Amino acid sequence: MEKSKATEVSLKKEVGKMRKFLILGLISITLFLRGGAVSKSKKETPHLIVWTSYLLKNPFIELNKEFEKIYKCKIIYGRAPESTLAKAINKYDFSADVIVTRASTLKEAETLFRRIEEYKPLLESRWVIIYLKEKNLNVSSIEDLAKPGVRIGFCPKRTEYNDLSAVTVAKIVENAGIKEEFWKNIPEKVSCGGVCALVLNAVKAEYLDYDSMDRNSYYWQVYSHLLTQRADACIVDEIFTHLPEVKGKVRIVPIASKYIPSGSTTFSIGIVRYSKQKELAKKYIDFVFSKRGRRIFKKYGLNLIER
Numbered sequence: 001m002e003k004s005k006a007t008e009v010s011l012k013k014e015v016g017k018m019r020k021f022l023i024l025g026l027i028s029i030t031l032f033l034r035g036g037a038v039s040k041s042k043k044e045t046p047h048l049i050v051w052t053s054y055l056l057k058n059p060f061i062e063l064n065k066e067f068e069k070i071y072k073c074k075i076i077y078g079r080a081p082e083s084t085l086a087k088a089i090n091k092y093d094f095s096a097d098v099i100v101t102r103a104s105t106l107k108e109a110e111t112l113f114r115r116i117e118e119y120k121p122l123l124e125s126r127w128v129i130i131y132l133k134e135k136n137l138n139v140s141s142i143e144d145l146a147k148p149g150v151r152i153g154f155c156p157k158r159t160e161y162n163d164l165s166a167v168t169v170a171k172i173v174e175n176a177g178i179k180e181e182f183w184k185n186i187p188e189k190v191s192c193g194g195v196c197a198l199v200l201n202a203v204k205a206e207y208l209d210y211d212s213m214d215r216n217s218y219y220w221q222v223y224s225h226l227l228t229q230r231a232d233a234c235i236v237d238e239i240f241t242h243l244p245e246v247k248g249k250v251r252i253v254p255i256a257s258k259y260i261p262s263g264s265t266t267f268s269i270g271i272v273r274y275s276k277q278k279e280l281a282k283k284y285i286d287f288v289f290s291k292r293g294r295r296i297f298k299k300y301g302l303n304l305i306e307r
Contacts, residue, residue: 048075048098054080054213059296061077079210089106097277098285110270120289123297126265127236128238145181187231
């Protein structure tokens, strides 16, 4: 009888152990499956790589956050001066799905290198003269930049590097018939660094030092000449004046459209031909032109072209 009871107690202990083992096993399997599901979910989150002209960074940073929420995806966003971006577009191994920059840049890539598709005009800008508000400068047209004594902020060296912005400004001045006087009004001490030479396909967008890249742009360098009193006026794209660091600090003088080179005022958006996320890229472009997208751009003083 006692032996039978002892056997029963022993069996109960074994069953208890087996239950604990079974419960622990089920917990382990559940955690493993959950971990696998999370891992799989993370792995399957689609990524879209978007590059824009740095002038458009503010609306696109906000727009990207909205798009990520709606489409449950991750936007890897990069921005660069246009000359740097133009060089990158021409490389097949440039990591990008969507590109936004001047039409002149995208058109060159499309016709010569067949890199861009779904090419659409995004917005129109304009080139303007700016000077600091506290300056009592008598400038009302581009012809006034030819007057003796008006110090011009410009980067002649950057035209040699084929910087798109500097080349465009040089062409505007030439078209206005004031090239010789304009260049005479550039002080000798006004100089600029060279074009940003980063090879964007060699560096992932999320790891770049964008503050340094921005400061290397033509616009920031000529604007710095105004801030340091080395120059009185300079020519920039008006979108530059919308940036928080510049907004409200300068007076703006429009330049007659007849002097502006073709294609230099239009920004366009396109899908990179070798993108592996073309469907998501198309949704992204549709979102840019949606009512919500347009409201975001309007917030930053930019009106999108009607499709």
